[in-house]
Structure formats: structure tokens, C-alpha cells
Amino acid sequence: MAKEAFEKLFDKAAIDAKVRKGFPLRHRWHNDFHLEMPFGLVNDPNGLSWFAGKYHIFFQWNPLGVEHRHKCWGHVETEDFVHYRLPALALWPSDMHDKDGCYSGGGFVEDDALRLVYTCNCRDGKKRIPMQRIASWQPEKGIVQKDAIIIEHEPSGYTAHFRDPNRFLKDGREFLVLGAQTVEEKGRAVLYEKKAGAWQLAGEIKTDLPDFGYMWECPTFLPLAEGDVLLFSPQGLEAEEYRWQNLYQSGYIAGKFDADSLEFQHGAFHELDQGFDFYAPQAFLHEGRAILFGWMGMPDLEEEYPTREEGWLFSLTMPRELRLSDGRLFYAPLEEMKALRKGEARKFTAARTVEFGQMIAQKSEIELEILLGDAQQVHIDLAYIGAGEYVRFSYQRRTSVMTIERHGMKCGGRGVRRFRLAVRDSLKLHIYKDKTAIEVFFQDGAEAASFFVFSTQDIVPNFVISADRKLDKIEGSFWELGGFEWNER
Structure with missing residues (x-):
């Protein structure tokens, strides 16, 4: 050429x-x-x-x-x-x-x-x-x-x-x-x-x-x-x-x-x-x-x-x-x-429960710690309720396996990812949710996971935690996030 x-x-x-x-x-x-x-x-x-x-x-x-x-x-x-x-x-x-x-x-x-x-x-x-x-x-x-x-x-x-x-x-x-x-x-x-x-x-x-x-x-x-x-x-x-x-x-x-x-x-x-x-x-x-x-x-x-x-x-x-x-x-x-955070953290907590929900924003950061107590299985969902869609994180204590599941989405890639994650009594997740990109850091950064989620509707998901038995405690912080600021060259 x-x-x-x-x-x-x-x-x-x-x-x-x-x-x-x-x-x-x-x-x-x-x-x-x-x-x-x-x-x-x-x-x-x-x-x-x-x-x-x-x-x-x-x-x-x-x-x-x-x-x-x-x-x-x-x-x-x-x-x-x-x-x-x-x-x-x-x-x-x-x-x-x-x-x-x-x-x-x-x-x-x-x-x-x-x-x-x-x-x-x-x-x-x-x-x-x-x-x-x-x-x-x-x-x-x-x-x-x-x-x-x-x-x-x-x-x-x-x-x-x-x-x-x-x-x-x-x-x-x-x-x-x-x-x-x-x-x-x-x-x-x-x-x-x-x-x-x-x-x-x-x-x-x-x-x-x-x-x-x-x-x-x-x-x-x-x-x-x-x-x-x-x-x-x-x-x-x-x-x-x-x-x-x-x-x-x-x-x-x-x-x-x-x-x-x-x-x-x-x-x-x-x-x-x-x-x-x-x-x-x-x-x-x-x-x-x-x-x-x-x-x-x-x-x-x-x-x-x-x-x-x-x-x-x-x-x-x-x-x-x-x-x-x-x-x-x-x-x-x-x-x-941290400069992406808009305002102060919103704290949340719950004790001795099998289910907990928290509203989040379209762009969110969530720091979460779950004291598992008697629970052997815990689910953490991003639930797009109006669209009937969800993404699920599941932890099984008996096998020490974390599962990320996208079968609940109607658009884009689906599937399941499973990996070993060492957890004793406390499960920790640090979640960043952009409009479609999600990045998660597990157990103070021992593992990470990056993936896309394409909801069929322009709605904000609910953040829902559930377990097979009572969890001792759920606590965390939530921030609404801004975006990158772009300037002319």
C-alpha cells in the first residue's frame, strides 16, 4: 500500500x-x-x-x-x-x-x-x-x-x-x-x-x-x-x-x-x-x-x-x-x-437475618463484610427486578467455592465462573459497578473478577443478600460514584 x-x-x-x-x-x-x-x-x-x-x-x-x-x-x-x-x-x-x-x-x-x-x-x-x-x-x-x-x-x-x-x-x-x-x-x-x-x-x-x-x-x-x-x-x-x-x-x-x-x-x-x-x-x-x-x-x-x-x-x-x-x-x-465518590458513605448494617436488601445507584462502590455465623451458603445478587434479570455471587462454605453466575441475564454473555476462595468466618467483597462494567475484589484483594452485564432495561439494580441460615451480621458502606472527566487536548 x-x-x-x-x-x-x-x-x-x-x-x-x-x-x-x-x-x-x-x-x-x-x-x-x-x-x-x-x-x-x-x-x-x-x-x-x-x-x-x-x-x-x-x-x-x-x-x-x-x-x-x-x-x-x-x-x-x-x-x-x-x-x-x-x-x-x-x-x-x-x-x-x-x-x-x-x-x-x-x-x-x-x-x-x-x-x-x-x-x-x-x-x-x-x-x-x-x-x-x-x-x-x-x-x-x-x-x-x-x-x-x-x-x-x-x-x-x-x-x-x-x-x-x-x-x-x-x-x-x-x-x-x-x-x-x-x-x-x-x-x-x-x-x-x-x-x-x-x-x-x-x-x-x-x-x-x-x-x-x-x-x-x-x-x-x-x-x-x-x-x-x-x-x-x-x-x-x-x-x-x-x-x-x-x-x-x-x-x-x-x-x-x-x-x-x-x-x-x-x-x-x-x-x-x-x-x-x-x-x-x-x-x-x-x-x-x-x-x-x-x-x-x-x-x-x-x-x-x-x-x-x-x-x-x-x-x-x-x-x-x-x-x-x-x-x-x-x-x-x-x-x-476514591475521588470518584459523590459525598459521604452511606452505612448499612443488619444482624441475625437470612435476607437483606439495599438500594444502590447506577454507578456504585460497595464495601461489604458478612459474618457468616451458622450460614453455609450465601447469595449476593444484583437484581434488575423490573427486567426480571440478575447477577449472582454465591459462596459455599463447605467447599470454599465462590460462583459468579450470569444465567439470569437476557442479553450478552452468560455462563458461570467458579473458583476457590479461602474464607473463615467473614466474607468480604469490594464491588465497583459502572453502567455495564463490574469489578469485584474478594477477601481484601486475594482474588478479583471483571465482567460486563447488559440489562435489557435502563434501571438500577437492587443489592440483595440471602442465606440458607441466619447470618451473624451484615455491614458495609455504599457510595454513589461519578465518572471520568474528559478535557480537550
């Missing part, structure tokens, strides 16, 4: 103008404190970084439709995760290297510049030619300037499924980690190290997962004070009763990585999120915090999302902070999310 054809197809001025016209988001299914676009398909968070006094959030975006084609990068920036500059097109296919899409990658600050690295998607007939390119953010123009191709092709022994570079520092050395597939169709994480100004193949990260899916996507390596963490998204895991229940998974291993031998001594692979709609997360470090965004959606299941018929698909999650303790990650919404 000639340069003129790229410029016509990806007209930044026209696309940015259409975005500005689309804000504020108006459809009743559009969320207010989850990052999404008025049109097109959003997926992987990319290039997460802190630069020049702002957080920069890039993300995969097809501004031309709701298919996984024409992959570009959108961009927003914020100082506090509540006030944002309007999204804009930042990176798009423009030459023969990335003519079939600008795929995922990471961001980092170097020499007082925000540098980005991404995968160029180029197809020659049925053949994929993956190349990794370095680039630079140009804030005065609001674009990503493409620089050199730093890795021209996949290494020997791997297929062309070789992508999603992300940079990290370890022991004073500079690495790129990429998701890869061996010629035997086994997922891997591959490292390149920067030496004498060039990126040189170092080898695979050596794990205890030699046969763990056919591809590992979107790796992030986090060298934390408490240990090293590798986030990645393996494809091809077979579903089990209490894990691997999504079409594709996202999770992590934690332990100690040796930069010389490339050996990673780690514990078990744990999923990052137990919900229906979470994939391809990316995290970055800033001032002692590990901050993560995920893609709220699931590839290859687009028919489950009714907004496709309205011209847009998917969101990013809220930002969450990761904390490593005893080899496990714990999750919490960023402290900045």
Missing part, C-alpha cells in the same frame, strides 16, 4: 474530530469510569508509563470498525486517573513493516524521552513477518514517531507468533521480554538484552511450565522488592472445574529470576482475574507502585457483546495496584479511585 493510501485510510485529524464529537459518551451501555471509545474496537493496554508529570495510557484500537483489523494505538493521559485528556489516535499502520497492524508493546523513559516498542504486523500472503520496532512519543504532535526496526524476525526454533515486547531492568541490565511460540507449538517468554546499543537474543525464560498452552501473549516482567513476577496470557489451556474457565487466560508466576542463567524459580501459575471479561493485562512501576490495566473483553467471542451492534466494543479495566506477599499477588483499586 502506498503512503498516500495509508494517510487516507488513517486520517488522524478526521478520526480525532470524530472522537471529540463522540464525547461525552451517550449510550446507556457506555461506561463512565472505564476507559472506552465512542466507536471502534478497544483491546490490549499498551505503553503504560509515567512521563513528564503524567500517566500515559496507550491501547490497541481499531478506529475503522469492530473487527480485529486495522490495529492502531489510541492514547490518553492523566495526572490522577480521574481527569483525562480526550483520547486521540497516536500510532497507525503507515509502511510495509506494519501495514497489517501496529500490535502490542510497552513503554519506558530513556534520555528524557518516552520510548515505545511494539510489534509490526506484516503479512506476505499467508506468511506472517513479525518485526519489533522502537518509537518515540511526540507530545507536541500527539503522535508516536516510528524509529528503527530493532528485531527483524523471530529467532530460530520459533514460529512467527512472536510479539508484544515489553522492556524491564534487572540487576542493572536492560531486557525486552516477548511472547512466543516454539515450532512445537508451545508457549514461551523470550528475552533480548541490550548490549553495546543493540538488542541481542538472550534466550527463553526457563520456567517449570514446558507444556502450558500453545502461545504466551502480552508478557510483563515486574522486578518487585518482594520478588520477581512474570505476567502473561497463555492460550490453549483446557478448562477445569475451578480454573482456566475463560476461552483464554491471563495470570502470573512469582519467585526469583536469575538474569545470568535465565532460570526462574517460581511457584504455581495463578490467574489474575476470575471474571468473564479480562485478558492481555499490562503493568508498570512508578514510585513504588505496580499499576495494572487489563482489557475488559475476550478475543474470539465478540458475538457475546451487544455493543458491537452499536458500533463499539470493549473497555479497559480500572487501574489496580498489585502487591506481592508470600508468592501471591493481591489486588486493590488505586487510591485515586
